[in-house]
Amino acid sequence: xxxAFTLLEILLVMSLVSLLMGILLTVVVRISRLTRSTTxxxxxxxxxxxxxxxxxxxxxxxxxxxxxxxxxxxxxxxxLVGTPDSPLWGEHGTTEGLDWLTFLSTQARRQxxxxxxxxCLQARQAGGAYxxxxxxxxxxxxxxxxxxxxxxxxxxxxxxxxxxxxSVDYSEDGWIWSRDWTQTAVPRRIRVHLEAxxxxxxxFQVTPGMGGGRW
Numbered sequence: 001x002x003x004a005f006t007l008l009e010i011l012l013v014m015s016l017v018s019l020l021m022g023i024l025l026t027v028v029v030r031i032s033r034l035t036r037s038t039t040x041x042x043x044x045x046x047x048x049x050x051x052x053x054x055x056x057x058x059x060x061x062x063x064x065x066x067x068x069x070x071x072x073x074x075x076x077x078x079x080l081v082g083t084p085d086s087p088l089w090g091e092h093g094t095t096e097g098l099d100w101l102t103f104l105s106t107q108a109r110r111q112x113x114x115x116x117x118x119x120c121l122q123a124r125q126a127g128g129a130y131x132x133x134x135x136x137x138x139x140x141x142x143x144x145x146x147x148x149x150x151x152x153x154x155x156x157x158x159x160x161x162x163x164x165x166x167s168v169d170y171s172e173d174g175w176i177w178s179r180d181w182t183q184t185a186v187p188r189r190i191r192v193h194l195e196a197x198x199x200x201x202x203x204f205q206v207t208p209g210m211g212g213g214r215w
Contacts, residue, residue: 047159051132052192054159055119056206057107058107059103059105059206059208060207060210062087062208063104067085079149080146081182082144083144085184086184087103089102089182090168092168092179092180097164097165098120099168100148101118101119101181102119103145104116104140104145109134109136116136116141116146117136118135120166121165129162130163130164132159132166132194134157135156135157136154137151138153160196164196165194167179167193168190169190170191171191172188173188174189177191186209188207189206192205192206
């Protein structure tokens, strides 16, 4: 005579199956969250390197205008900085780590030819964090470079969020460094320091005007 399963045995098996299913579901959810978190971290790290590469690449391809013939050195149009011969203007501002620089580049992201580009940290509306912002003017203004104030023809774009430090140093000889650059000549070396939340610190130096050589 065949023996049937008792109700207790059936309930016990169902409990074990439910327990195993719960454990399996928990493991699957944790793996899914870990995968999503890892993917987001990898994507953010990729954007971090790309943002730094945009700055480095454009600095290497800085455009040095030909000296103006008969142009007085104090020919500064209202609302602009530097002279018509200034290829780069950099200031460290009033707060440590909130530097900004604007310069002429032959490797703009959207425009073709020579145009003016600007990099700075902009405060977010909430949380006290900053974003690495970028803009480019459609045409080079031959009267000089623009200040940091907003311009309708060159809207700001966020290259990366939650960036908390941007500092730039300039050198004429590669040995002595300055925190500002307002000269008409191009610095021989530019040193950039970038920090962002949950990302490695980036430090690199650029020789302006070298062109080529992406990393």
